[in-house]
Amino acid sequence: MSTINKHGLLIIREIEPLLPGNVSNIKDRIVSGIYRQAEDISAQAVRTESSYQASLETKLDGILTSRWLGFPIMLFLLTLVLWITITGANYPSQLLASGLFWIEKQLLNLFVTSGAPSWLTGVLILGMYRSLAWVVSVMLPPMAIFFPLFTLLEDLGYLPRVAFNMDNLFRRAGAHGKQCLTMCMGFGCNAAGVTSCRIIDSPRERLIAILTNTFSICNGRFPTLISLATIFMGTLVARAFSSTLATLAVVAIIMMGILTTLLVSYLLSRTLLQGVPSFFVLELPPFRKPQLGQILIRSLLDRTLFVLWRAVVIAAPAGALTWILANSFVADTSIFALIAGWLDPLGQLMGMDGIILIAFLLGLPANEIFLPILIMGYLSAGSMLELDSLNALRTLLLDHGWTWITALCVMLFSLLHFPCGTTLYTIFKETRSARWTIMAALIPLALGILVTLIVNQGARIINCFSAGFSG
C-alpha cells in the first residue's frame, strides 16, 4: 500500500463503494468473459481440415512416461548419452593430447635454445601452456559430443517428460516438479541452472532448487569424472568393456547427485525452508523434429566453445599461479608443498591427499582446472617431466599412491563440494542474500567431507578384513 500515492488513495476512497463485494467472483467473470471471446474468435478463424492422427506421438508419449518403462528409459538414455560421450571422446582426446604436447616440446626447445630464463619458461610453458593443453584435450571432445546430444533431447521435447515422471519424488521431498528442469540445465552449467530456477514461482521452492543445483554434475566436472573413471574403473576389466564400466561409474555418481538433491531438498523443506508444496503446473509441449544441422552448429559454436573459452581464460592464469607456487621456495620447501603439507592430514582422512585438496581449492574459479592443477602439483613434486596421455596420467597418479579408493573419493568430492565461483556469484545475484550464498557452499561441502570420510574409513575396514582373511 505504501507505494500508492495520494491521488491513488483518493481514488480508492471514491471508487470503493462502486466495487462489488465478491472479488473472486469478479475475477472469474473477467477471465470467463475473455475466454468466451477467445473461443468465439478461434471458432471462426480456425478450421479443422483433415483429422490429424496423433497416434504415433501419443504412443511415444505413453511409452516415455509409462508406469514400467518411464524410469528405465530415462536411465537408459542417460547411460546412452554418457556412453557415446565417453567412447567417442576417448580417441580424439588422446589425439589432441599428443598433438598439443608435441607442440609443448617444440616450444620448450625453442625457449631453451633461445636462452630464455628458466623461470619464464616455467611460467609460460610448464605453467600456462601445459594447463591449457590439458583443459583443451580433456574438455573439448566430451563437450563437443555431450552438448549436441543433450540439445537433441531438449529440442525433441523430452525434458518436460522427465519432469512429469520425476515430479512425484520432488513432491514428496517438498519441492517443485520443475526443479527437475533446472537440474537438467545444471548438467550443462550450474550458473545457468541457478538462473533457470526463475521458472519456479514459489520463493521457498525456488531457493531449494538454487541451493541443490550444484548436485547436478556440470560440464566442468564431467571431464574429470570421465578421465578418472576411465583410468581407474575402466582398467579393472577387459579393454572391450572399459568404457562401459567407466560409463556406469559416471552414471552412478550422477544418480547419487540426484538422490542427494532429493534428500537435501527434503531436509531443507522440513527445517530451514519449511512449507507446503506449492501449486504445480507443467506444460507438456508436442514432440518436435529436432533440426540436426542447427543443433550441431549452435551447440558447438555457442556452448562448447563458450565453455571452453571460459575454461581457457581461467586455466592460463591459474596454471601460471600454480607453477609459481610450486617453484617459490621457503627454506627448501615450495609454498605449494607447504600448503599441501598442512592439508594432507585432512586429505588423508577423506581418502585423498593435500595436493588434491589444493586442486579443489584453486579450482574455485572454475571446476575445469581441477585436473591440470592436480597434475602440475604432482609433477612439481618431481616424479616425471612429461605427461602426454591418459596412460601417463595413470602412472603419475599411481606413483602418488592413488588407489581406486582415492579415485572414488575424488569423484565423490567432485560431486559434493562448493559450487564454482561463477555459480556462487549467480546464486548471490538471484537470492540477493549473502547468507544463502554461504549456505549454498557449506551444505555440499559438509556433505562432501562427511561422505568421503565414511567411504574412506569404510573401505579401509573392508581392506583390513580382507587382508586379515587372506593373511
Place this chain on the structure above:
Amino acid sequence: MVIPNSLSLIDIPVGDSARVVNILTIGANRRRLLDLGLVPGSRVEVIRRSPAGNPTAYLIKGTLIALRNEDARQILVDTN
C-alpha cells in the same frame, strides 16, 4: 455453493473427458487455473498419469498440461 457428491477431476478415468463446473481453489492459484483455460464450462480430457500416478496430464484447450492430483481434486466437473 458446492453441489454435494459432485465429481472432481481426479475421479475421471484416463481417456474420458469432463466439463468444468466449479473450481474450489482460491487466491492466485485459482487465477492460474482459470488462465490455463479451466473456466467453468470448458472441456478437459484426462490423457495419462505419470509412473507414480501423480501428477496427471490433461488436455486443456489444445495443450497437454500436468497437474498434481491434490490440485486437480479442487476442480469439480460433470461428465455430460
Place this chain on the structure above:
Amino acid sequence: MIKTASLPVHGQEATKNFVIALAGNPNVGKSTVFNRLTGLKQHTGNWPGKTVTRAEGTFFHRNRHYTLVDLPGTYSLHASSTDEQVARDFICFARPDLTLVVCDATCLERNLNLVLQILEITDRVVLCVNLMDEAKRKGFRVDIDMLTHKLGIPVVGTAARSGRGLSRLKNVLDDMVAGKIVTTPQQVVYDPELETSINEIAKRLTPYLPDWINSRWAALRLLERDYSVLDHITDNKNKNYSPRILKKEVALCLQ
C-alpha cells in the same frame, strides 16, 4: 549510425529507436522469432520456460532502428507470478512503441486469451501467428484474414524456424510505426452487470489517469482489487509531481 550531410534526415524519425516488446505464451517460438529478426542467438528449446532473462536485440529495416525485447512467456497478464508481472509492467508502463505478440497456431484459443488481455492495455499491437507449419501438419487451417478482421490489428502467419513470413512481418512492423496502419482493437465485452461497473469506474478514473493508460483496463484492475495501477496515477493539473513530496503526502494519508 553515421550521419552524413548527404543523407536526408527526416527530423527525429531517422534517429529514433523504436522499441518492440515481444510477448506471448511459453514455448510458442518467441525466441526463435527474436533470433530471426535480430540475427542473435538466444537459446531456444522445446520446453516452456527456456527464456527466463530479458534479452534485447536490435535490427535495422527500411531505414529504421528497432530494439526488440524478448519477454518471458506467460499465459496471462494478471500478475499472479513474477514473470507475468514483468511482462505486464513492460507492456503497460515501459510503453514500447509496439507490442509484437507471438502465438501458437495449433492452439489459438488459449493464445487469444493473452492477446485480448494485451489489447485491453494498448492498441499498438501486431499479432504473429507462429508454428503455421505445425498447424498445417496437424490439419488446422488458420484464417489470417478472419483474425485480422476480428481482432482489428495486423496479423501475420509465420513459421519462424524456417523463416517463412518473417520479411512480411518486418514490413508490417514498419508500416505500424510509420503510422500507415490504423488499428481498431477488439475489446472484450463482459457480462452486462460487469460492464456497468467498468464504465462507471472508468468514467471517474479518466481525469486522474495519464492518457497512455487505458481507463477501461485500469477499471478492470481496480475491480479485481489490483491497486498497483494506481502507482501511475497523477493529478492531471499537476503532472510533474515530485516523488519526494508524494511520499510525504502518502505518509500523511496513511497516518
